[in-house]
Amino acid sequence: MDAHEQLSTLDNICRQNFIDKLAAIGQHPIKAAGVDVFQMNICRKCNLFCKHCHVDAGPHRTEMMSKSLMGTCLQILRENEISTIDITGGAPEINPYLEWFLNEASQLKRRLIVRSNLTLLLDDKYRHFIDIYVRNNVEIVTSLPHYKAEGTDKQRGKCAFATIIEVIGKLNTRGYGKENSGLVLNLVHNPTGFYLPGSQSGLAREYKSRLLKDHGIYFNDLFCITNMPVGRYLEHLQKNDTLSDYMTELINSFNPTAAENVMCKNTISVSYDGQLYDCDFNQMLGLPIESNAHLSEFDREVIGRRTIVLANHCYGCTAGSGSSCQGATEK
Amino acid sequence: MNYYETKDLADFPNIGEWTSEEAQRFFDYYAKATGDGKLTEREKSLIALAVAATQNCPYCIDAYTNKCLSLGVDKEEMMEVFHVGAAMMAGITLAHSTQMRKIVKKKEM
Numbered sequence: 001m002d003a004h005e006q007l008s009t010l011d012n013i014c015r016q017n018f019i020d021k022l023a024a025i026g027q028h029p030i031k032a033a034g035v036d037v038f039q040m041n042i043c044r045k046c047n048l049f050c051k052h053c054h055v056d057a058g059p060h061r062t063e064m065m066s067k068s069l070m071g072t073c074l075q076i077l078r079e080n081e082i083s084t085i086d087i088t089g090g091a092p093e094i095n096p097y098l099e100w101f102l103n104e105a106s107q108l109k110r111r112l113i114v115r116s117n118l119t120l121l122l123d124d125k126y127r128h129f130i131d132i133y134v135r136n137n138v139e140i141v142t143s144l145p146h147y148k149a150e151g152t153d154k155q156r157g158k159c160a161f162a163t164i165i166e167v168i169g170k171l172n173t174r175g176y177g178k179e180n181s182g183l184v185l186n187l188v189h190n191p192t193g194f195y196l197p198g199s200q201s202g203l204a205r206e207y208k209s210r211l212l213k214d215h216g217i218y219f220n221d222l223f224c225i226t227n228m229p230v231g232r233y234l235e236h237l238q239k240n241d242t243l244s245d246y247m248t249e250l251i252n253s254f255n256p257t258a259a260e261n262v263m264c265k266n267t268i269s270v271s272y273d274g275q276l277y278d279c280d281f282n283q284m285l286g287l288p289i290e291s292n293a294h295l296s297e298f299d300r301e302v303i304g305r306r307t308i309v310l311a312n313h314c315y316g317c318t319a320g321s322g323s324s325c326q327g328a329t330e331k
Numbered sequence: 332m333n334y335y336e337t338k339d340l341a342d343f344p345n346i347g348e349w350t351s352e353e354a355q356r357f358f359d360y361y362a363k364a365t366g367d368g369k370l371t372e373r374e375k376s377l378i379a380l381a382v383a384a385t386q387n388c389p390y391c392i393d394a395y396t397n398k399c400l401s402l403g404v405d406k407e408e409m410m411e412v413f414h415v416g417a418a419m420m421a422g423i424t425l426a427h428s429t430q431m432r433k434i435v436k437k438k439e440m
Contacts, residue, residue: 148405191401198401202372206403252341 003286006234010312013247018314021251027259030308032278035300037267039086039325040065040073041280042098044272046090048117050156052145052190054231054284057090065272067097072295073270074104080300086267086325088115088280093126106136113139115325118167119160134174139184141223141325142168147210151192168217177219186221188327194242196253196320197224200328223327226250228316230281250315258322261329264308270295278308280325287311340390373402377412384416 001009011017022028042065046057077085085105092098092114105112114133118140120126133140142164146152149161156164168177168185175181187207191197204222211217227233229246237243264278274295277283287309291302322329347354365375376398383391399409 146403146405151405189403193400195397195400198398198403199367199372202367203403205371206373248341 014312018312032306033265034304037084038082039269042095043090045094052227052233054228056231063272069274070101076298084111086113093120102136115141118142119163121167141186143188145190145192147207155192165215185219187219188223200224226316226323250319253319257330259318263324335389381412381416
């Protein structure tokens with residue numbers, strides 16, 4: 001399904017438009033309040049083909065951010081005190097310039113995050129990234145949909161769970177996930193079906209005790225992220241005839257506090273070709289920021305007070321305890 | 332039209348339509364009773380699922396199956412909950428045979 005089809009599918013199924021919902025409680029429009037997170041989607045190619053992936057990433061994708069554009073990102077980051085650099089994909093390690101970028105970006109002394117699926121890190125070609133991450137004090141965020149193999153493998157593919165657990169074990173021996181080591185490993189919980197995530201603190205407690213007891217591994221924090229009705233997850237909702245139920249649940253669970261705390265207010269998302277978006281979801285739906293600006297026209301002042309582009313998929317970030325790349329937004 | 336309709340579950344927050352104060356007190360109590368306490372929200376949700384099963388409430392089974400899923404409970408754990416409910420109901424039924432046996436014994440010559 002292309003981006004236009006996805007948007008019209010959601011428009012047709014939502015009994016109340018997201019913008020109308022916000023307007024009814026006086027929260028429309030949503031305005032940005034600065035730029036604190038600079039998120040770069042550096043490739044859509046991935047070794048996995050996860051069912052919940054909003055990027056529709058997989059081995060078949062070819063989109064890759066060039067070294068020149070990554071250099072432009074570095075220049076912008078040098079010139080602007082943006083506190084967090086957040087690198088995502090696809091599998092970021094597949095981009096041949098990631099190592100170079102991390103070596104350069106770590107010198108800026110910002111919070112440097114890589115969203116890795118970890119499964120590549122057992123491969124000879126990529127295992128050296130563990131050293132690169134340690135050396136550059138990279139914060140690792142990885143998706144582990146469930147603390148048991150069945151749920152995780154169903155979502156991420158056969159043997160994904162065992163591989164991720166093995167890599168987490170290796171990261172733990174290097175200090176990742178250990179209190180006061182300075183090396184941060186955060187896990188992401190995505191529901192392994194068509195329902196919303198529960199309490200983040202409750203799930204974190206469960207993950208910590210189960211993973212330690214069953215596998216002897218540990219991590220810092222758990223982020224609960226609602227599966228967005230975008231990309232491959234949207235297709236699964238349709239295929240299973242559950243799209244209407246899921247959207248109804250998102251709408252019924254609309255939380256005004258979560259709407260106040262949406263991540264797009266302080267994030268800018270850069271695509272592989274340098275186009276700017278309010279978030280990674282808008283990026284996949286072909287909804288650029290209101291000025292349609294490219295990286296080459298980056299102006300922090302202007303971008304930091306832009307009006308956010310909204311559509312019905314935004315219900316995903318405002319349901320229940322809220323959802324963002326840093327987990328629940330209502331703690 | 333059925334007596335029980337899935338969409339009616341979404342109407343539950345409206346039970347205060349004609350008695351708002353009582354409903355608000357109920358919802359406050361409900362949230363406190365089912366949230367994290369000495370028992371976790373997860374443990375309480377499993378108990379609630381067992382009660383829903385034994386009381387044959389389709390709304391509660393729907394709500395608490397979803398809640399258990401959202402809290403990471405897997406299907407084997409939920410099925411065990413149903414067996415606990417079934418065992419309790421069987422035990423309660425059989426325990427009441429005491430009444431029947433007492434009466435029979437009193438009536439026997």
